[in-house]
Amino acid sequence: MTAEPRARVPRRPVHGVLLLDKPVGLSAQTAVSRAKGMLAAEKAGHTGTLDPLASGLLPVCFGAATKFAQLQLDADKAYEATLRLGVRTTTGDAEGDVVTVAPVDAVMLAPERLRALAQRFTGEIEQIPPMHSALKKDGKALYEYARASIEVERAPRRVTIHALTLEPVADDPAALRLTVRCSKGTYVRTLAEDIGAALGCGAHLLSLRRTATGGLSLDDAITLDALQALPPEERQRHLLPTEALLRGLPTVALGERDAGRFLSGLRRRGPWPDAALVAVFGERPRALLGTARCVAGELIPVRLLSPTEIAQSLQPSFP
Template sequence: MRRGPSTLNCVIGVDKPAGMTSHDVVGRLRHVLGERRIGHAGTLDPAATGVLVIGIGQGTRLLGLLGADGKSYDALIRFGSETTTDDAEGDVVRTAEVPSELGQETFARSLLSSFEGRLMQVPPAYSAVFVDGRRAYDIARSGGEVRLEPRPVTVRSARLIAIEPFEESGAAPQGGALCWRCHFDVSKGTYIRSLARDIGRRAHSAAQLAGLRRTSSGRVTLADCLTLEVLEREGRVAVEGRLLDPTHLLGAPIYALSDERATEAAAGRRIKAPEYVSEGKRVCLIHKGGLVGVWRRVGSTLCCDVNFPQAIEGVRPR
């Protein structure tokens, strides 16, 4: 595994399979690609699948700039019980009847729409939220009581896809339990597990998240993603064929630098701002087809937010 400068500097999307942590995916990629500097943005629970944004080399330094983006999910909500983790991985802590109206599409759509907009959400006890300097899941696993404060989140869309009976391992429906298949567009920091729990409570029942697939993370969709099978089979060839455009991910205008300006920018010197960049806004500095910096307009000049000593690949002409 390389210890010097990375020979890949990029961002890719991976379709995370079920049964792996996000860190497991990173570890697998380090082995497959022979690169140590690999990271991910937006952790997915082990049971969840879908879009996981991966930074390689200098691309890892870009991940923190993507953190404000929203996410989309396809979710399966099972009614009838709540668990310690708010999903199927935990122990059942409460059961409840499943009212007949939960099987009615009109009722389901109305209830889901009541969650749209800005709301205060209590994260799951088994989450990565810090409580007095410790992760909530560490406290919960050690048997301690987790007290989490509600946090503001935004549900841009909560849409019903289908209502169906609950089935487990091909067995018949259990006790009349049913599931809602839903699609959610949410802000950063929104827990779909908490949404499932709260939907059950508002329906005068109980619910847990029985399945989750992330369909987008910021500007990255499932169509942009590689599977681990393809990555393990084709390695660097697969990566080089599916690079994500870092300027598109940032949603910022680009400024192509001359060799002279590129030298000034690499040294961190302020450079004259182009007219199309508004005050306080970011701009992507491009040199020889790669992203070499993300700068911000202050007055009449551009100031450095971050430079990339090795250019991030994948920039496409606009």
Template sequence: MARRRRGLPIDGVLLLDKPKGMSSNYALQRARRLFQAQKAGHTGTLDPMATGLLPVLFGEATKFSQHLLEADKVYRTRVELGTSTDTGDAEGEVIACRPVPALEESDVASMVAGFIGEQDQLPPMYSALKHQGRKLYELAREGKSVERASRRIKVYDARLLCVSLAGESPCFDLEVRVSKGTYVRVLAEDMARALGCEGHISQLRRLKSGPFDASGMQDFEALEALPDQAALEAQLMPVDCLLGHLAAHRLSESGAKAMRYGQIARGELAPEMPGTADRALIRLYHGETFVGLGGVESSGDVVPRRLLSSFVAGSGQT
């Protein structure tokens, strides 16, 4: 007999403003306890030092996390020049120092512009990537280093916000929009080396992830001040907000019945339906209710791909 999951069957997306000094997993578990949710997950780890947008998915929303994991991200960061650390950020131990050459703001701006576009990036040892079943940061803490394959990443945009080259702590602030899998710490190190010195980040804040931006974020202080469970759940966005980039289709009654039984909905679509192509994914609705994802066939058939448990549970209906 399956073990019954504790908590409430809550479904939705919370745009959490993760505080500094808290791991993404700790923030996730704190949010799950606060909402008393049966199931929760997050989409894209933020380092403990980092702050900002951490989408937390509850219940059925966890089924669609991959769509946000693959999304572009926007970050704001401060790059400190002159020293590099073993972690690539201000929480690590200094491992190298190199004097900052005489630079003008225009030199920094030109360098930043040169990083826009596709490039190879070597993931850092202090990361959650795994090697033979162990996370790289675990190996790094033991003083070990292993070979890592470079990744192809893309910097879509990089905007220099301010530059401070005078005094003992030369630095610059930067806002970047990057593809999935990009490590801003590594990008900052590479930028510093392009200027002829070492570098690390001292601040990092995620401002956007896919369709979500900072305007909808909630912090723990505000959430914990809410009066009751209903007020908490009112802060959640619906599950299908993760899938707004996909075309939508309202199922016919016969199509909905087929889907509930895991069968193909024959002739459900006109082949020329806008926004779809053979093998494309589409959002499916029964009436006004989101029920999951289907795959489009060139014949106009729709194949069930990822359906909500609440919808499938209605297979006994007629």
């Protein structure tokens, strides 16, 4: 007896941002696919990958919000991590093979030494990207070379560590807790290895959790399991509006006539100060229209929503 084919759930337009608390062991793309299915959404994407070994904040963009995902990709990030001291691995994390083992001295974890070390790694620093990363060389990801046991030369990259704290783990004398706020492109795995080298014992990343990106916080996130447990009409209520991706940008409000012309791609003139990027809203009803640059009193469209996307964003997705 053949099994009945499963009914296909019809997709619908969904617009907004879902803050997911991604679990360890799940790829970012798999998490996005599951969330997309739970909301029966037509279009979804994320704002920058999060390794399967890492947990924490993964903003998922739906519909119109996908147009502004790049802003979060470029934003500062915040992480909490645990380092295993005295052990270096081939990958810089717990999945790799052990390369070296060294003793960990309690003197290494003295508060004044950790404060000095945190200060040393705060500010603009150079990092050599790890071989086990998605960074590409000659069209191929570095981790593909690493899997083939091929070491390729990587140029150092400059990143910025805005804030860094290092604290011993009370019940584990060979572990160190790290919290960091950093610029895009920072490899926390490399930071862990460099801190271990500076301590003289080596280290690798035991766990990693992203707590913030841009103006978005893990405090507002929901797990996939919790989302799945909700009735379909309740899941939609966990979406933030698309403009959540534009937090921190200056705003410009346009009347009905100017809003229509702006959405046609026309520049508008007004008393706006110069700005590299602003969020542009229509006044009545208040709705996000897109982003623009302000140059010499001119509002120059950068990324626009379509009238359909705007209308759908103003309507509830469930009757």
